[in-house]
Amino acid sequence: MDILLAGDFDRDELHSWQRALSLAVPEARWLDAAAAREAPGRVEAAVVANPAPGTLAGLPGLRLIQSLWAGVDRLLDDATLPAGVPVARMVDPAMGAAMAETALWATLSLHRGFFAYARRQQAGCWRTHAQRRAGQVRVGVLGLGGMGRTVAERLVAAGYPVTAWVRQPRAAGSPPPAGVTLQSGDAGLAALLPATDVLINLLPLTDATRGLLDARLFAALPPAASVVNLGRGAHVVDDELLAALDSGRLRHAVLDVFHTEPLPPGHRFWTHPRVTVLPHAAAFTDPDSAAAVVAGNLRALRDGQPLAHLVDRRRGY
């Protein structure tokens, strides 16, 4: 089986993906974009990580586009993406674990005020604040896909009351994890927000979720709530987030993703005392565990079995 491997990797990343994929799928022949163009009819599948637009056009034998990244918004934005070829997202258990670590770290930091202690250290200020129990800090998780589920489970295990929200009831798939309250739709969001102290965004970026974290949403949170954006930068209306932080309406924001990445020099997020900036590092796909997921889907393709984690292109995830 000839498989195209293409993405915006640097040299080290490419090597580690080539190594992991070759070990997981030893029967495949892995081609780069140049090699694929020499025998386009032989390419049966493409394993991609935000490939350059046009990379997947002109491959008549293509039967699967497997993303190595969980978010496929940039992939689906490529107007030359061949219609009718199934697209699969990456659902990597190691990435879910890493995302849950970041969400738990952010929640612990907000719950126990460790960002405030860091600011005080910079000011040479020795001052404590009251200690709350985890059970007093209500966490809202937007999105309940693979990662949302892992994050919600981990936060419940840590003692936080967790409510998860999905836009459409069917998007929740199976029942929510034990101990997680589920809300859906506009009414569910309206119910969740006033009862949320830490709001964690893990939604996919679609036309329906773009700009969801705006002034109206922030105003619906209780005073001194905090926001953790682990989804996409375009979920947030930056100016409205800054205004909510400046007014004291919001206590803190932890942001891993941005409209433009890298976050441009001079953007106010870099220096705002109540913003924690991460360089899109909340969770990386793990080449070893992701390669096993790729291998599973490639074997399903070969054997005519159902493919896993297929994207609904119209829905956008």
Next chain:
Amino acid sequence: MDILLAGDFDRDELHSWQRALSLAVPEARWLDAAAAREAPGRVEAAVVANPAPGTLAGLPGLRLIQSLWAGVDRLLDDATLPAGVPVARMVDPAMGAAMAETALWATLSLHRGFFAYARRQQAGCWRTHAQRRAGQVRVGVLGLGGMGRTVAERLVAAGYPVTAWVRQPRAAGSPPPAGVTLQSGDAGLAALLPATDVLINLLPLTDATRGLLDARLFAALPPAASVVNLGRGAHVVDDELLAALDSGRLRHAVLDVFHTEPLPPGHRFWTHPRVTVLPHAAAFTDPDSAAAVVAGNLRALRDGQPLAHLVDRRRGY
């Protein structure tokens, strides 16, 4: 039953302790130090939080000194402490949970490099580093009392390989929590250190543990290990810790406790880029849950039942 309540509380703290203790032990009459001096013979027990030296002298009916704090090193340093009166430490489950949160936050921060990301944010630098799995980060916990056990359990649940160390085998009491490897004595410490990426100190301060975190210990850790001190400031030799951080031998230190508290202005810990300073805030005793522990011991005293969490004054904890 007349009970002396004395400590270095501010007004708000005193009120919250008075409220919690009155609710938990409604049958008691609570006296402050001045009231106790008026009828010293009637005081049967003292509930204390680092009381001023001499406070507990001259109370002939005293049968229990119950500390509200877990650490009793300052209490035992009072040369006027009446000999022969049992001293009990506080073992507060809510404080154990808070300590475990802080230990988990510090470990997640070190494991995933969130302190490094905070430094990069200050520099306006967008740069990621490799992501390790929790299973690759070996945690050593010094001390396996009530808090050490809770911390170790929580870290095991988070996926970290955890080894705990006690100075004397018998100090471990019951077997270690599931999944925790136990080491003891000098040989056990020598075995633990080279296999520890994050070292968390939760030992009591005694003559045997003072200054344990010194140049020799830091040199026995693997390169780029980190230290989290949640015990007492005097466990650390400050200059030797700073030298190990400056040389790059140690990656980072999270310090909650110091030789002098508040940490004096101008101390290098305040401004060192690889030191996180907390204002002795890793875990506070929770008045509500601690009052229930006090009530249990006061009732045991009244009924002639065994007292819990008694301190061996010679051992120091």
